[in-house]
């Protein structure tokens with residue numbers, strides 16, 4: 001089902017698009033290949049079949065910040081612009097706005113305890129895991145050999161820090177799957193918490209991180225979603241390549 005219309009525009013007030021502005025929310029995002037924060041609301045809205053207009057602003061270019069600032073002073077994506085013009089920035093706040101605006105989307109579990117866990121997991125993801133984010137740079141198209149990431153960790157201390165964060169990620173995912181009974185983190189429906197962990201699923205695939213069986217099965221479930229394939233296909237079609245996110249690790253890079 002087609003749920004979004006795509007524009008690569010950096011002109012928030014272009015008159016010819018006003019008709020669409022009135023009826024559809026807009027999601028302003030960065031490159032699908034690299035922008036892990038952007039993909040969270042994009043993935044959830046797609047899964048929930050909420051129609052939106054998608055505007056991609058290529059990141060890591062001299063004019064990126066000013067292009068985003070034309071939309072929002074934070075100069076960060078993602079940004080959700082609702083049909084009444086309300087602007088919601090930051091992936092976590094966007095999840096809350098989606099839950100309020102589209103209650104039928106099932107953004108959060110209906111059960112209070114599971115909802116609290118889902119929100120806590122998103123908050124922990126949002127404020128933590130800095131070494132995973134820094135060392136295991138996000139690129140949905142790359143595939144490295146197992147353990148190759150250690151070559152970019154630069155020190156044993158950094159390797160240990162990444163390992164500890166990966167262990168914590170495994171524990172969070174197992175706790176949610178156990179409490180909810182799966183198949184998704186909050187239970188039967190794909191929720192915002194699943195979308196929030198999609199970039200972790202992607203990083204585990206990119207760096208061939210080995211996971212406990214239940215986590216590996218969950219990752220396979222997410223990777224099998226048509227939305228995941230759409231994301232990768234659209235990322236592959238993007239023209240922009242940023243060296244910092246495209247490095248080869250010696251001759252073991254399998255891409």
Ligand SMILES: N[C@@H](CCC(=O)N[C@@H](CS)C(=O)NCC(=O)O)C(=O)O
Pocket residue numbers: 030034035036037038059060064065075076077078089090091092126
């Ligand atoms: N805490 C923010 C982080 C957003 C963020 O850092 N986005 C990056 C892209 S993934 C960005 O907009 N960078 C702008 C730039 O590099 O110019 C969120 O959760 O939305």
